[in-house]
Amino acid sequence: MSQDFTLRTEGLGKQWGAFVANSDINLSFTPGARHALIGPNGAGKTTFINLLTGALAPSSGKVFLGGQDITHMPQHQRVHSGMTRTFQLNTLFAGLTVLESVALAISERRGLQRVWWQTVAKRADVIDEAMALLATLKLSDQANSVTHSMAYGKQRLVEIALALATKPRILLLDEPAAGIPQAESKELFAVLAQLPREVTVLFIEHDMGLVFRFADRITVLVGGKVLTEGTPAEIAADPRVKEVYLGEAEHG
Numbered sequence: 001m002s003q004d005f006t007l008r009t010e011g012l013g014k015q016w017g018a019f020v021a022n023s024d025i026n027l028s029f030t031p032g033a034r035h036a037l038i039g040p041n042g043a044g045k046t047t048f049i050n051l052l053t054g055a056l057a058p059s060s061g062k063v064f065l066g067g068q069d070i071t072h073m074p075q076h077q078r079v080h081s082g083m084t085r086t087f088q089l090n091t092l093f094a095g096l097t098v099l100e101s102v103a104l105a106i107s108e109r110r111g112l113q114r115v116w117w118q119t120v121a122k123r124a125d126v127i128d129e130a131m132a133l134l135a136t137l138k139l140s141d142q143a144n145s146v147t148h149s150m151a152y153g154k155q156r157l158v159e160i161a162l163a164l165a166t167k168p169r170i171l172l173l174d175e176p177a178a179g180i181p182q183a184e185s186k187e188l189f190a191v192l193a194q195l196p197r198e199v200t201v202l203f204i205e206h207d208m209g210l211v212f213r214f215a216d217r218i219t220v221l222v223g224g225k226v227l228t229e230g231t232p233a234e235i236a237a238d239p240r241v242k243e244v245y246l247g248e249a250e251h252g
């Protein structure tokens with residue numbers, strides 16, 4: 001039986017006091033899409049991702065995953081249901097090697113820490129799965145490197161490996177290329193482009209070159225609302241989008 005992993009929001013909104021960060025957001029993310037969320041600073045992109053993951057509770061509206069209303073589902077259960085985001089490495093497994101970190105994340109998913117007498121027997125399995133995952137992210141050569149000693153671009157890939165260890169169907173990335181040199185961000189997106197199509201990727205990115213190269217669908221948020229949504233060609237040709245970005249360049 002194939003499960004429906006369409007992620008959808010209905011009238012989603014978030015406000016703090018009188019300040020409206022997200023308002024009436026109705027979006028649907030097709031399984032397998034590479035969907036970019038763009039918009040000027042403060043448009044509400046991160047807020048929206050936080051509403052999807054459950055890090056923030058919405059003020060209004062709903063979130064559905066495969067037809068199921070997950071608006072009030074706890075974060076860890078959403079991960080279990082197939083939707084995950086990356087976390088910063090330095091808050092996770094400081095001092096461990098890449099292989100150890102990924103093996104731990106896989107063990108966590110499999111519930112192995114709670115069944116300690118199986119851990120030894122299953123360890124070879126875990127290592128095999130970890131090495132296969134590292135190969136898809138072109139990290140095999142770094143398996144024994146300590147994560148915090150690696151180039152930032154590689155650290156981001158490890159963060160993505162840790163997220164993928166949960167076997168998500170929907171991967172949420174909040175500015176994966178922020179703070180890394182351009183050459184490394186290109187490499188990062190080249191690796192992301194090769195992820196299996198059964199994983200939907202929803203990402204926030206400010207670098208329009210990367211957005212237009214990688215995304216097959218783009219949503220533009222402005223002032224907490226959806227300005228427009230479409231294919232990269234449609235978005236590139238939309239005069240309202242140009243206006244938003246030209247206005248930003250003039251003020252910035």
Ligand SMILES: Nc1ncnc2c1ncn2[C@@H]1O[C@H](COP(=O)(O)OP(=O)(O)OP(=O)(O)O)[C@@H](O)[C@H]1O
Nearest residue numbers: 016019020021039040041042043044045046047048
């Ligand atoms: N906890 C909070 N309390 C009050 N206001 C908040 C809170 N979190 C975010 N905001 C405000 O909500 C607005 C939207 O922020 P958000 O981080 O979602 O925008 P963004 O589009 O991701 O911006 P950027 O591209 O700069 O990262 C901002 O004005 C921000 O100051």
